[in-house]
Amino acid sequence: MKNYKIAVLKGDGIGPEIVDEAIKVLDAVASKEGFNLEYNEYLIGGSAIDVFDNPCPDETIKGCLNSDAVLFGAIGGPKWDNVEKQKRPESGLLKLRKSLGLFANIRPAIIFDELVNASTLKPEVIKGVDLTVVRELTGGIYFGEPRYKDDNKAYNTMIYTRDEIERIAKVAFEEAMRRNKKVTSVDKANVLEVSELWREVVEEVAKNYPEVELEHMYVDNAAMQLVRNPKQFDVILTGNIFGDILSDEASMIVGSIGLLPSASIGGKVGLFEPIHGSAPDIAGQGIANPIATILSAAMMLDYLGEKAAGDKIRDAIKQVLAKGYRTKDLASFDAKEVVTTTEMGSLIAEHA
Amino acid sequence: MKNYKIAVLKGDGIGPEIVDEAIKVLDAVASKEGFNLEYNEYLIGGSAIDVFDNPCPDETIKGCLNSDAVLFGAIGGPKWDNVEKQKRPESGLLKLRKSLGLFANIRPAIIFDELVNASTLKPEVIKGVDLTVVRELTGGIYFGEPRYKDDNKAYNTMIYTRDEIERIAKVAFEEAMRRNKKVTSVDKANVLEVSELWREVVEEVAKNYPEVELEHMYVDNAAMQLVRNPKQFDVILTGNIFGDILSDEASMIVGSIGLLPSASIGGKVGLFEPIHGSAPDIAGQGIANPIATILSAAMMLDYLGEKAAGDKIRDAIKQVLAKGYRTKDLASFDAKEVVTTTEMGSLIAEHA
Numbered sequence: 001m002k003n004y005k006i007a008v009l010k011g012d013g014i015g016p017e018i019v020d021e022a023i024k025v026l027d028a029v030a031s032k033e034g035f036n037l038e039y040n041e042y043l044i045g046g047s048a049i050d051v052f053d054n055p056c057p058d059e060t061i062k063g064c065l066n067s068d069a070v071l072f073g074a075i076g077g078p079k080w081d082n083v084e085k086q087k088r089p090e091s092g093l094l095k096l097r098k099s100l101g102l103f104a105n106i107r108p109a110i111i112f113d114e115l116v117n118a119s120t121l122k123p124e125v126i127k128g129v130d131l132t133v134v135r136e137l138t139g140g141i142y143f144g145e146p147r148y149k150d151d152n153k154a155y156n157t158m159i160y161t162r163d164e165i166e167r168i169a170k171v172a173f174e175e176a177m178r179r180n181k182k183v184t185s186v187d188k189a190n191v192l193e194v195s196e197l198w199r200e201v202v203e204e205v206a207k208n209y210p211e212v213e214l215e216h217m218y219v220d221n222a223a224m225q226l227v228r229n230p231k232q233f234d235v236i237l238t239g240n241i242f243g244d245i246l247s248d249e250a251s252m253i254v255g256s257i258g259l260l261p262s263a264s265i266g267g268k269v270g271l272f273e274p275i276h277g278s279a280p281d282i283a284g285q286g287i288a289n290p291i292a293t294i295l296s297a298a299m300m301l302d303y304l305g306e307k308a309a310g311d312k313i314r315d316a317i318k319q320v321l322a323k324g325y326r327t328k329d330l331a332s333f334d335a336k337e338v339v340t341t342t343e344m345g346s347l348i349a350e351h352a
Numbered sequence: 353m354k355n356y357k358i359a360v361l362k363g364d365g366i367g368p369e370i371v372d373e374a375i376k377v378l379d380a381v382a383s384k385e386g387f388n389l390e391y392n393e394y395l396i397g398g399s400a401i402d403v404f405d406n407p408c409p410d411e412t413i414k415g416c417l418n419s420d421a422v423l424f425g426a427i428g429g430p431k432w433d434n435v436e437k438q439k440r441p442e443s444g445l446l447k448l449r450k451s452l453g454l455f456a457n458i459r460p461a462i463i464f465d466e467l468v469n470a471s472t473l474k475p476e477v478i479k480g481v482d483l484t485v486v487r488e489l490t491g492g493i494y495f496g497e498p499r500y501k502d503d504n505k506a507y508n509t510m511i512y513t514r515d516e517i518e519r520i521a522k523v524a525f526e527e528a529m530r531r532n533k534k535v536t537s538v539d540k541a542n543v544l545e546v547s548e549l550w551r552e553v554v555e556e557v558a559k560n561y562p563e564v565e566l567e568h569m570y571v572d573n574a575a576m577q578l579v580r581n582p583k584q585f586d587v588i589l590t591g592n593i594f595g596d597i598l599s600d601e602a603s604m605i606v607g608s609i610g611l612l613p614s615a616s617i618g619g620k621v622g623l624f625e626p627i628h629g630s631a632p633d634i635a636g637q638g639i640a641n642p643i644a645t646i647l648s649a650a651m652m653l654d655y656l657g658e659k660a661a662g663d664k665i666r667d668a669i670k671q672v673l674a675k676g677y678r679t680k681d682l683a684s685f686d687a688k689e690v691v692t693t694t695e696m697g698s699l700i701a702e703h704a
């Protein structure tokens with residue numbers, strides 16, 4: 001029987017409870033599809049600070065590198081908000097991304113027909129939206145040197161090299177080939193030199209994908225167009241900070257912030273996590289929605305080559321939503337029965 | 353009779369036709385309120401490139417500095433898209449902002465009751481939205497040095513000094529004092545040093561405004577919250593590039609991109625311009641909507657101390673919209689009669 005080693009990083013807040021449900025569902029499909037998943041837990045974020053005084057201990061990085069994939073919950077909380085910056089949960093996440101070489105963050109913005117009313121946008125604007133954001137994740141202004149701060153001035157550097165742009169552009173064009181063959185590259189080339197290079201390199205990479213339509217869009221316009229007509233997009237390709245902003249905007253536009261998964265790839269081992277945060281205010285109450293994490297687990301199975309199992313999970317989620325089961329966050333959208341975090345996990349496991 | 357010198361920078365595309373209508377309306381209220389406006393035209397953007405091979409000639413800067421205010425149309429067009437960067441229309445606008453010391457860009461996102469359906473957001477989400485973005489305009493990554501590009505790497509510098517942050521924060525808190533007494537300062541302090549300083553300085557400035565509630569928000573979250581619940585905002589205070597992105601997003605959320613004005617202040621002379629672009633595709637057809645420019649002219653009158661005249665213009669616009677007159681862009685929103693650019697200008701002038 002095939003065996004996959006999964007590093008499990010539950011993190012803080014609702015992280016542990018939602019990851020537990022994802023594992024429940026993973027085990028259900030694994031036994032049906034005839035493979036085995038072996039889990040090893042490591043600390044990350046606030047819970048790692050509490051034990052090791054370090055938001056991303058070496059042991060965690062080693063554990064991930066020794067696995068076939070990483071399943072990640074969420075990190076952070078008020079308890080660690082006043083720790084010095086290098087030791088904060090967020091710094092742990094950035095160090096993990098960098099150490100694992102996860103240069104590509106992929107965030108599909110999916111619409112669930114049952115939840116079309118959960119968006120603040122009109123149903124006719126969002127019905128049929130099917131876009132994915134490909135965000136560069138280990139470069140740009142997040143990691144650029146020099147970076148500096150004193151009492152009178154502070155700065156950061158937004159930097160990209162040709163190689164960094166080339167490899168993320170390839171990921172976007174490959175995504176587009178599997179999807180609707182359109183890439184919208186987002187930059188601010190009318191103002192920034194770093195965006196001029198971005199645009200040049202993306203155009204060169206595009207030459208190898210003659211079937212894919214490429215368009216360039218300024219980031220301010222992209223932020224507008226996502227609201228005006230999100231259906232125009234297929235793959236949005238962009239840098240680290242623009243991607244941070246636009247992918248969060250896109251997820252709110254489809255209205256299902258508690259439902260969206262993400263994959264971070266590019267290194268030896270991929271990492272899969274919900275796009276939402278650790279929601280410390282509702283942790284431990286059994287009301288968190290585990291679906292984003294369960295969908296992330298499905299993306300992990302695709303990545304491991306177990307696409308049939310991934311599809312089983314996605315189908316199960318659709319069935320459970322169609323039957324009217326909702327966690328509390330979605331109770332006002334055609335709910336027939338409001339269920340807890342663990343009940344939702346069990347329902348999806350049963351239907352998978 | 354009081355006399356104000358207005359530098360008129362019509363620019364490119366629809367710039368000239370919409371500015372002409374604003375002048376028509378300005379003249380109508382000036383004669384009623386008993387002051388005089390003296391206009392001097394200067395070239396900017398593409399039309400300045402054509403004549404002077406320079407998108408922002410010294411003569412234009414001098415002319416503006418010799419005036420009481422600047423009325424600006426719009427710049428740019430495909431004709432100048434392949435000019436080298438330093439000579440592009442956009443560079444002219446950036447040089448003008450910097451030369452005039454316009455460090456504060458103020459963009460109110462107003463909802464017109466008649467046009468509530470023009471938004472892609474649900475009416476219940478946007479009805480009653482009343483927010484304004486205060487964007488730092490002459491610093492940050494737009495102007496930061498060093499900036500560099502070769503074939504293999506490129507970078508820009510996002511830099512702020514204490515003084516730059518202090519003065520823009522003051523503008524935002526003063527705005528809030530005239531409005532609903534809440535400032536949301538947007539940054540990315542969990543990642544960027546420049547944002548850490550931003551946050552510190554904003555907190556210090558806030559101490560002088562004990563009546564104003566201050567909250568901090570990360571830029572990714574702000575991009576989401578604008579879609580989720582725009583009513584939560586009063587004044588959004590942010591840096592140059594985040595402000596570029598968020599103010600465009602906000603304008604699309606209220607659904608009236610052709611209707612929103614802006615003021616750029618801080619130096620010796622204020623500049624007033626619509627937030628939309630030069631729309632070269634519809635230039636010269638008499639279908640452009642002049643309302644954003646006319647509202648910008650009203651902001652200019654407020655700035656000159658002629659608030660009663662500014663109010664007359666705003667009232668006139670409301671009346672004309674209430675009577676069902678619409679330019680083509682808004683023809684599908686309860687139009688009784690679709691009118692041309694000049695007809696719209698004349699109608700507003702008559703009602704003012």
Ligand SMILES: CC(C)[C@H](C(=O)O)[C@@H](O)C(=O)O
Nearest residue numbers: 090091093094244542543572
């Ligand atoms: C927590 C934070 C550092 C992180 C980021 O900005 O990348 C988050 O917003 C994300 O998008 O994963």
Ligand SMILES: CC(C)[C@H](C(=O)O)[C@@H](O)C(=O)O
Nearest residue numbers: 190191220442443445446596
């Ligand atoms: C034209 C461009 C340089 C400009 C900017 O980015 O500031 C525009 O988008 C704006 O917001 O006024």
